[in-house]
Amino acid sequence: MVRHIVMWTLKEEAEGNTAAVNGAKMKEILEALAGRIEGLRHIEVSVDIVAADPECHVVLCSEHDDVAALDHYQVHPEHQACVAFVKKVAASRKALDYII
Secondary structure, X not given: OEEEEEEEEEOOEEOOEEHHHXXXXXXXXXXXXXXXXXXXXXXXXXXXXXXXXXOOOEEEEEEEOOHHHHHHHHHOHHHXXXXXXXHHHEEEEEEEXXXX
C-alpha cells in the first residue's frame, strides 16, 4: 500500500470565493472520488487544521493499492477535474508518498 499526503495553502480569494469556501469545495470534490477510482482504497480531506509547519489550509490523505494505483489515480480524468479547480485556488502545495 502507498499513502499519499498533500497539504495546500490557499489564496485568500480565488474564483470569487474566500479561502474557507474554496477549502470546503476542495474537501467535497476530492472526497467524492471515493469508490470511483480503481486502486484508491481510502481518501480523507480536512480543513480543520490544528497545527501545521509550514502553515496549510487543506490536507488530503489517501491510500492506494500500490505505486501503479497511485499513478493511475494521478492521471484519472475525475482526479484531473479536481486538480483543475485546486490549481486555481491554491497558492502552494506540498506532497509526500510512502509505502505502508
